[in-house]
Amino acid sequence: MRTFQFDKATDTEQALKAAGAEQAMFLAGGTTLLDLVKLDVMQPERLVDVNRLPLNKIETLSDGRVRIGALVTNTTLARDEHIVEHYPVLSQALLSGATTQLRNKATTAGNVMQRVRCHYFRDNVSPCNKREPGSGCSAIEGDNRSVHAVLGTSEHCIATHPSDMCVAMAAIGATVQVQGPKGEREIDFLDYHLLPGDTPEREHALQPGELITHIVLAAPLADSRSAYLKLRDRASYQFALASSAIIVRLQGDRIAEARIALGGVGTKPWRATEAEQALRGQPATEDSFRRAADVAMQGAKPYRQNAYKIPLAKQAIVRNLQTLTGAVA
Amino acid sequence: MSDSILPGRRTFLKSVGVSSLAVAAAPAWVQAAQAVRVDDSEQPLKPGEQRINLKVNGQTHTVNVPANAVLLDVLRDRLQLTGTKKGCDHGQCGACTLHVNGVAVNSCLSLAVSHDGDEITTIEGLEKDGTLHPVQEAFWEHDAYQCGYCTSGQIMSAVAIINDPAIGTDDASVREAMSGNICRCGAYKNILSAVQSAREKMKGAS
Structure with missing residues (x-):
């Protein structure tokens, strides 16, 4: 693995200051970053270890929202009693991702910052616009069966966003709180991840030197039920081919309100708002x-x-709704 | 090369404390796993190095490491604790699983410098006073390996899972929770029996 400067920060100010240098990256769980540094796909000049920052709490705010510290591990978040009770879709999504050991290390902010699993991106050899802008996309005409999208693609990149957690957050509604050289700001979760468009190397709305400090979940939808359904090549430890995060509130035998987000099929965590509207009152x-x-x-x-992903994603929506509403045929 | 400096197999195993099988389960070799304490505090730091304390299996080592030194490599190469294995080196196979402050993690995706002051338990730290941990015993009894390379990681995961009240005790939950430990020999059936039988024994003991 290449070498780099290394700083350990104990508070946010210190972390931001240390990251002031060019090419600095924040290191949390390291499950993506160190993997990709070993492959030389990510080439940081400087790592700032933020693991000792006091950002590991899950707090319920007075307005019902939930503020999750950037360093809360995927395991801790998935098991949190409040999350399990009020956001089952989030707990289920987290537990469907990766492995016990990886979830123990991986953090909330790190999960949001996950990089794509496209093998052409990871191989560090093939043309890849994300890794080397302008070099071309090997996946469009290449092997694109499992981790490539059918929604939100461009002629420059078709890789899916790999996170399960983010799909649940897209359905719930959330805000990303960041702190940077210019102070604090909030980014709507749905605006955080960017479509590849002409600039697939730009994956998110963070400015240089900015650090995610918290993710704030919208208050749970009253009287709702929710679930995450993930379809994949094997039953465990595999990225989604298609997944759905659905929150639904019934009124009698009709859908009063639904929130739907999809994974495995989009270049970003995919909120399906038109489908939600189509369900309202039905x-x-x-x-x-x-x-x-x-x-x-x-x-x-x-x-x-990957044409099969279109019917597969539809089935992920239908089956999840059937189970949630008890309308199993 | 004269015969006198060629180590016999047993001497070799003892001197470096190797073979996951030996360390993981064979009672005869339990004594081989004592780490030699490393103390670099008198050594000047080379450019880019940092001095860290690692408390491994109850013993504190002071090691000068470069920033890019991976915890797995420091344990194996500097502390001679070679029971923890390097498989894929990318967090996919679980051979490098150990416990940091009681939590099972992949040591291949951990920088040593990030773990200054942390308590680390490796496969070598499971036996107590020459007695194997019940999970090690169970792997031995159930023949829960073929080549043995993944065994250290399997055992470290199994211990964490049995001790974790949030993980279900049924076979399906154990399989799911252990899915981060790949066994290419395909000894999963016996691994599962070993884990479940160890759970029963540990329940009886407590």
Whole structure:
């Protein structure tokens, strides 16, 4: 592994100051960063270890929102009693990702900062616009079966965002709190991850030197139920081919409100707002669910090997809704 | 090269404390796993190095390490604790699993400098006074390995899982919780029996 300057920070100010230098990156759990530094895909000049920052609390705010410290591990968040009770979709999404050991290390902010799993990005040899802007995208005409998207792609990049946690957060609604050289600011979770467009090397809305300090979840939707359904090549320890995070509130036998986000099919955690609108006021039946699923995947664009993801994602929506509403045929 | 300086297999195993099988389960070799205490505090720091304290299996080592030294490599190369294995080196196989402050993590994705002052338990730290840990015994009894390379990591994960009240005790929960430990020989069936039988024994003991 390449070498780098290394600083350990004990508070946020110290971390920001240490990161002032060019090419500095923050190190938390390291499960993405050190993996990619070993592959030489990420090439930091300086790492600032933020693990000792006091950002490891989960607090319920007076308005019902929940503020999660950047360093709360995936394991801790998934098991938190308040999260399990009020945001089951988030707990389930977290537990469906990675492995016990990785979840023990991986942090909330680190999960948000995860890089794509496209093998052309990771191999450090193939043309890849994310790794080397302007070099081309090897996946578009190459192997694009499992970790490549059908929604939000561009001619420059088609890699999926790999996180399960982020899909649940996109459905719940959240804010990313960041602190940087210019002070603190908040970014809506749905604006945080960027579509590849013409600049696939830009993956998120962070400015240089900014550090995520917290993720704030919207207050839970009253009288709702929620679940995460992940479909993958094997039953455990695998990235999603298609997944759905769904929160639903029923009124009698109709859908009063639904929130739907998709994983494994989008270049960012994919909120399907049009499908949500299509469900509003509809009877909780398979027909309604299928119509909403069609709406969700309307703009999908298949590539050589991943056209199957369109029906698969629809099924991830329908089955999750069926289970949640008890409308199993 | 004369025969006198060629180490016999047993001497070799003793001197470096190797073979996950030996360290993981074989009672005859339990004594081989004593680490020699490393103390670099008198050594001047080279450019880019930092001095850290690692409390490994109850013994504190003071080691000068470069910033990019990986915890797994420092344990194996500097502390001669070679029971922890390097498989994929990318957090995918679990062979390097150990406990940091009681929590199972992949040591291949951990910088040594990030763990200054942390308490680390490796496979060598499971036996107590020459008696194997119940999970080590169970792996031995259930023949829960073939080549043995993944065994240290499997055992470290198993110990953490059995001790974790949040993880279910049924077979499906154990399989799911252990899915970060790959066994390419495919000894999963016996690994599962070993974990479940160790759980029963540990329950009886407490």
